[in-house]
Amino acid sequence: MIKANRMRLLLRTLAAAVIALAWASPSQAAVFSQTFSGSSTFSGRDLSATATFTWDSVAKTLEIALNNTSTDETNVQQQVLTGLWFNQSQSMTTDHATLVGTTAGLPPITNAGDGWGYAGNFSAVSPGSGGSYNSFISASGMLSGLGHSNFSGASNDLDGAAYGIVSAGTYNPTTGLSNQDPFAKHEVDFFFKNVASFQFLPLQSGVVFQYGTNLGEKNYGGTPNGPNPQTPGVPEPSTLAIAGLGGLGLLVYRLRRRRTA
Numbered sequence: 001m002i003k004a005n006r007m008r009l010l011l012r013t014l015a016a017a018v019i020a021l022a023w024a025s026p027s028q029a030a031v032f033s034q035t036f037s038g039s040s041t042f043s044g045r046d047l048s049a050t051a052t053f054t055w056d057s058v059a060k061t062l063e064i065a066l067n068n069t070s071t072d073e074t075n076v077q078q079q080v081l082t083g084l085w086f087n088q089s090q091s092m093t094t095d096h097a098t099l100v101g102t103t104a105g106l107p108p109i110t111n112a113g114d115g116w117g118y119a120g121n122f123s124a125v126s127p128g129s130g131g132s133y134n135s136f137i138s139a140s141g142m143l144s145g146l147g148h149s150n151f152s153g154a155s156n157d158l159d160g161a162a163y164g165i166v167s168a169g170t171y172n173p174t175t176g177l178s179n180q181d182p183f184a185k186h187e188v189d190f191f192f193k194n195v196a197s198f199q200f201l202p203l204q205s206g207v208v209f210q211y212g213t214n215l216g217e218k219n220y221g222g223t224p225n226g227p228n229p230q231t232p233g234v235p236e237p238s239t240l241a242i243a244g245l246g247g248l249g250l251l252v253y254r255l256r257r258r259r260t261a
Contacts, residue, residue, distance in 0.1 A: 105181025
């Protein structure tokens with residue numbers, strides 16, 4: 001009888017512990033990511049770009065990868081990607097920016113953050129492609145109050161298309177881009193720190209890719225390539241397996257209880 005009681009107690013404790021673990025510690029993603037893409041044309045040349053937002057909820061960092069995906073020749077400033085509009089209500093602190101690729105023109109870019117700035121939570125602006133946006137990353141300083149770089153300690157004036165992103169195709173500085181270089185080719189990644197919370201829901205209305213040096217120049221919208229990554233999904237197999245094991249333990253306990261009743 002004592003042995004049977006011990007077995008019952010063991011099975012009961014094991015089952016309760018496994019079920020508590022399964023429900024109290026659900027498997028959750030630490031990194032959320034979503035990509036936006038868009039395309040248009042200018043003077044018969046292809047314009048296309050992507051922006052990928054990646055938030056690490058553990059490290060509390062946000063990365064925005066801005067990529068000029070066009071392969072057409074870049075020869076005027078209206079083909080230089082100089083900004084990204086989006087919506088976000090959370091506070092974000094700039095950290096640094098990294099050039100992913102090479103420099104087009106001279107001098108070589110040693111710190112991409114020297115030529116880009118960020119402003120957020122301002123009164124919504126309508127850049128011309130539909131919708132209103134309260135956050136902006138820019139290399140041109142076209143937004144009032146965003147006249148200096150803040151992804152590095154340089155605090156340089158943001159003026160013109162310099163540090164903007166040209167396409168992966170041929171770069172032709174002899175036309176409308178003379179004396180405006182250097183440019184990034186073909187991606188710049190922007191990093192934010194101390195991002196305790198980031199909401200993808202405000203982004204679902206889309207983003208806007210900005211070209212040139214003023215709001216009247218070319219821009220177009222970008223749409224998400226998938227659903228909101230923070231939308232709850234189905235339980236992972238591991239969670240279901242743990243819950244099932246707990247249920248099995250309870251079942252065994254009840255069967256043994258009936259036999260000894």
